[in-house]
Amino acid sequence: MITQSTPFDKQEAILSAALRLFVEYGFHGTPTSKIASEAGVAHGTLFHYFKTKDELVITLYNSINANFRAYLSENATPATSIKDRFKNLFYYSVQWSLQYKNEFYFTQQFHFSPHFKQLGTEAEEMGQQSYLHRALYTEALQTNIFKPLPIELITSLCMSQLVGTYEYLINTNFPDDKQDEVIDKIIELTWAMFTQPEAI
Amino acid sequence: MITQSTPFDKQEAILSAALRLFVEYGFHGTPTSKIASEAGVAHGTLFHYFKTKDELVITLYNSINANFRAYLSENATPATSIKDRFKNLFYYSVQWSLQYKNEFYFTQQFHFSPHFKQLGTEAEEMGQQSYLHRALYTEALQTNIFKPLPIELITSLCMSQLVGTYEYLINTNFPDDKQDEVIDKIIELTWAMFTQPEAI
DNA sequence: ATCTTTATTGAGTGATTACTCAATCGACAC
DNA sequence: GTGTCGATTGAGTAATCACTCAATAAAGAT
Numbered sequence: 355m356i357t358q359s360t361p362f363d364k365q366e367a368i369l370s371a372a373l374r375l376f377v378e379y380g381f382h383g384t385p386t387s388k389i390a391s392e393a394g395v396a397h398g399t400l401f402h403y404f405k406t407k408d409e410l411v412i413t414l415y416n417s418i419n420a421n422f423r424a425y426l427s428e429n430a431t432p433a434t435s436i437k438d439r440f441k442n443l444f445y446y447s448v449q450w451s452l453q454y455k456n457e458f459y460f461t462q463q464f465h466f467s468p469h470f471k472q473l474g475t476e477a478e479e480m481g482q483q484s485y486l487h488r489a490l491y492t493e494a495l496q497t498n499i500f501k502p503l504p505i506e507l508i509t510s511l512c513m514s515q516l517v518g519t520y521e522y523l524i525n526t527n528f529p530d531d532k533q534d535e536v537i538d539k540i541i542e543l544t545w546a547m548f549t550q551p552e553a554i
Numbered sequence: 555m556i557t558q559s560t561p562f563d564k565q566e567a568i569l570s571a572a573l574r575l576f577v578e579y580g581f582h583g584t585p586t587s588k589i590a591s592e593a594g595v596a597h598g599t600l601f602h603y604f605k606t607k608d609e610l611v612i613t614l615y616n617s618i619n620a621n622f623r624a625y626l627s628e629n630a631t632p633a634t635s636i637k638d639r640f641k642n643l644f645y646y647s648v649q650w651s652l653q654y655k656n657e658f659y660f661t662q663q664f665h666f667s668p669h670f671k672q673l674g675t676e677a678e679e680m681g682q683q684s685y686l687h688r689a690l691y692t693e694a695l696q697t698n699i700f701k702p703l704p705i706e707l708i709t710s711l712c713m714s715q716l717v718g719t720y721e722y723l724i725n726t727n728f729p730d731d732k733q734d735e736v737i738d739k740i741i742e743l744t745w746a747m748f749t750q751p752e753a754i
Numbered sequence: 755a756t757c758t759t760t761a762t763t764g765a766g767t768g769a770t771t772a773c774t775c776a777a778t779c780g781a782c783a784c
Numbered sequence: 785g786t787g788t789c790g791a792t793t794g795a796g797t798a799a800t801c802a803c804t805c806a807a808t809a810a811a812g813a814t
Contacts, residue, residue, distance in 0.1 A: 382582025463666040514718030522710040547747040
């Protein structure tokens with residue numbers, strides 16, 4: 355009976371505890387000793403899985419990004435129109451940020467931290483932009499559905515639109531159905547922002 | 555000859571050094587001793603002006619916000635149309651973020667830090683939203699120029715639109731005139747997002 | 755059963771931290 | 785000159801930190 359429990363559980367327990375504590379106290383504000391005790395392992399065990407505290411943070415960041423990409427892939431609807439795929443992508447991006455608040459908050463925290471600047475090659479990918487996003491924007495540009503804008507600009511604005519949506523919904527406390535309604539509304543606004551005005 | 559130099563210069567030197575170091579190393583990552591030495595004062599002097607390191611951070615944040623508001627007020631054009639005021643406000647908000655990169659970056663860093671959560675009454679105002687913004691959005695809503703949307707949503711989306719613009723422009727390296735062109739373009743996109751579709 | 759390798763522990767270490775405080779300094783009043 | 789009071793200093797302190805390491809346990813492999 356080969357369960358992957360023994361070795362992986364502790365590493366994941368450490369990552370999970372680190373996430374909670376980093377969000378609450380910040381990176382330098384949380385001692386490795388506290389991460390270990392919250393994860394239910396000895397202090398030394400942490401350094402068995404992660405050579406340094408910095409390596410732990412970067413692993414955590416990469417792991418969260420991978421989860422986000424996996425979540426979007428699971429919910430992707432590849433065979434539909436560009437608009438539907440855009441709506442789908444934005445909707446599930448928001449859903450993910452609301453369902454994994456700590457994870458999303460941490461990526462934002464990380465994004466404006468000294469770690470992010472010195473990343474370079476260490477992180478697998480920069481930002482939360484997945485391949486899915488870029489491919490979709492490229493297609494929307496090539497088919498003239500989007501206004502002719504630099505793809506980096508579209509990427510930046512979509513990403514910050516996601517952050518803005520998250521922040522708005524966090525501060526209100528809508529029930530799920532009302533929340534979905536608001537997300538749909540914002541998606542329409544965003545879509546209208548990027549697309550060519552249609553002839554009627 | 556009463557120059558305001560002696561007492562204020564040191565406090566401002568400390569705040570200025572702290573800003574530089576916080577942006578580079580983060581809050582917990584920069585020792586108070588280094589802030590003091592970079593500011594050219596003795597370590598103890600820092601604690602004469604700021605009781606604790608936390609008080610220093612909060613003072614810094616409030617001071618930056620005040621500067622931002624002052625900058626917008628200076629460049630405000632009160633007697634023009636709503637659209638012109640909107641463009642003006644957005645344009646100078648972006649200009650400020652590009653001219654005071656460290657200040658802007660710090661506010662974002664602060665926004666996603668444990669300090670921000672526990673602010674409550676300590677900070678004068680939350681976020682960088684100035685009175686000017688809210689007043690303008692309210693007017694645009696009342697005159698039906700904006701689509702009927704919650705003002706908090708408009709506020710959130712405008713703020714993140716500013717962040718998105720900042721991030722895009724930071725990563726490109728356009729000359730000033732090209733940069734202004736891009737900002738204008740983004741303003742048009744944003745304006746179109748919020749306003750009622752006009753009859754032609 | 756023996757060997758090898760890896761996982762786990764927690765006391766220990768040297769460096770660093772935020773903050774204190776008694777001692778000076780400097781400016782101004784009288 | 786004497787006194788007063790805030791500004792300034794930097795050595796000192798108690799606490800905390802990331803990380804090490806020698807010892808032990810567990811798990812396989814042969």
